[in-house]
Amino acid sequence: MSQNWMRHFELLLTDDNGKGLSFSDFKVTFDIEWFNIKFSRVAVIKIYNLSPHTNNRILGKEFTKIRLIAGYDGIATAVGDNQVGKVTPVSAGDVGQKNGQNFGQIYSGDIRFTITGRDNPTDTYVLIQAIDGHQALLGAVVNTTLAAGYTVADLHAATMQSFDPFGVKKGITGDMPATVFPRGRVIFQSAHKVMDNISEQCGANWQIVDGLVNMVPENQYTQEAIVLNSLTGLVGMPQQTMGAGVNVRCLINPNIRVNGLIKLDQTSVYRAALSSHDIQMSGGSISETKDNGNLVVNGIASTPPASIATDGVYIVQSISYTGDTRGKAWYMDMMCMARGSAELQVSSALNRSVISG
Known part of the structure; x- marks a missing residue:
C-alpha cells in the first residue's frame, strides 16, 4: 500500500500533434465531474498568474487538448515532461498504482473554451473548460x-x-x-x-x-474493490442518503474509477435520519431487513434511505474531483450504490466480474 504524502500534480496543454506546455508548477485549481452517462466528463480548470504571452497562446486556441495527472508520489519517477515541447503520452497502463506510486491520469479532454479573470488585484487566471471526447x-x-x-x-x-x-x-x-x-x-x-x-x-x-470508448456490461466492473478507510485516504464518514446512494469522500486516488468497486466498513456509514412525517405516516410498520446482501428500510411511503451493503462493497456511480495545488482541497466525492441493491435494478449484480481493457 502506498502512502498518501507528497502530492503529485501535472497539467499538460497540447495541440493536435501532442506538443505543448506543462503547468505543473503553477497554482492551479480544478473541478472535474464524471457521471455514468456519455456526456459526462467535464472539467473546469484555472491556471493562475501566467505571463501575457502565455495567456495569449492559450486564448488563441493554440492548444486543443488538456491532460491532468494527480495523486501522491511514491518511489517511481513522475509521468510526463515539464519542458516546452513534445509531451510524453500517458497510456492506460500508466494510470494507477505501480511500484508504490499512487498517481495517474484522472482526466483528458478537448478544450471547449477559455476566458481570463481576476480573483483580486494581484491574482489573475485563465479558466479552461474541457469535455472528454467533445469533438x-x-x-x-x-x-x-x-x-x-x-x-x-x-x-x-x-x-x-x-x-x-x-x-x-x-x-x-x-x-x-x-x-x-x-x-x-x-x-x-x-x-x-x-x-x-x-x-x-x-x-x-x-x-x-480519456479518449477511449468504454462499453461496460451491466454485469461487470472496471476495477476490483479498493479498500477505503482512514489509512487509505477515506475522509470523514460515508453518508447514507435518501434514495441516492451513499456519498463517500476520499483523497484523490486515480485507481478508483466510475463503474468500479470500493469497499467500506459498513458500520462506519453514517445513517440517514427518517423525517417525523415518514415515521408518523408509517403506522409503526418501519423495518430493516436483509435483501440480496444489503440492509433495506421498508414501510416508508416516500423515498426510503439508500441500501447499505452488509459486505461493504459499493459500485461507484459518479466522481467529483476537487483540487487546489496551493490549498487544502485534494478530494474525490463519490456517489456509490450498494452492490446488488434494488436501486440498481440488476438481478445479476452479485455475480458481477471485473473487466479489463
Whole structure:
C-alpha cells in the first residue's frame, strides 16, 4: 500500500500533434465531474498568474487538448515532461498504482473554451473548460453499408472507425451478442446514437473516458474493490442518503474509477435520519431487513434511505474531483450504490466480474 504524502500534480496543454506546455508548477485549481452517462466528463480548470504571452497562446486556441495527472508520489519517477515541447503520452497502463506510486491520469479532454479573470488585484487566471471526447461526440458520423449477415460486433467496428479521425480509440468492451442479421443495412447516423443502440443490445453502459470508448456490461466492473478507510485516504464518514446512494469522500486516488468497486466498513456509514412525517405516516410498520446482501428500510411511503451493503462493497456511480495545488482541497466525492441493491435494478449484480481493457 502506498502512502498518501507528497502530492503529485501535472497539467499538460497540447495541440493536435501532442506538443505543448506543462503547468505543473503553477497554482492551479480544478473541478472535474464524471457521471455514468456519455456526456459526462467535464472539467473546469484555472491556471493562475501566467505571463501575457502565455495567456495569449492559450486564448488563441493554440492548444486543443488538456491532460491532468494527480495523486501522491511514491518511489517511481513522475509521468510526463515539464519542458516546452513534445509531451510524453500517458497510456492506460500508466494510470494507477505501480511500484508504490499512487498517481495517474484522472482526466483528458478537448478544450471547449477559455476566458481570463481576476480573483483580486494581484491574482489573475485563465479558466479552461474541457469535455472528454467533445469533438468526437459532436462530429463523428457512421456512414457505411453493412452486408447481410452482419453482427453487432461488425456494427461496433464500423462505429469505432468513425471515431478514429478524432483520436478516440476502442477501450473496454464486453462480449457482443451472437445475433446475425439477415438483411443488409445502410447507416448514416451520429456515432454516439449508434453506440446507444449497440450498448442497449449488449446490456451495457458506454462513454468516452480519456479518449477511449468504454462499453461496460451491466454485469461487470472496471476495477476490483479498493479498500477505503482512514489509512487509505477515506475522509470523514460515508453518508447514507435518501434514495441516492451513499456519498463517500476520499483523497484523490486515480485507481478508483466510475463503474468500479470500493469497499467500506459498513458500520462506519453514517445513517440517514427518517423525517417525523415518514415515521408518523408509517403506522409503526418501519423495518430493516436483509435483501440480496444489503440492509433495506421498508414501510416508508416516500423515498426510503439508500441500501447499505452488509459486505461493504459499493459500485461507484459518479466522481467529483476537487483540487487546489496551493490549498487544502485534494478530494474525490463519490456517489456509490450498494452492490446488488434494488436501486440498481440488476438481478445479476452479485455475480458481477471485473473487466479489463
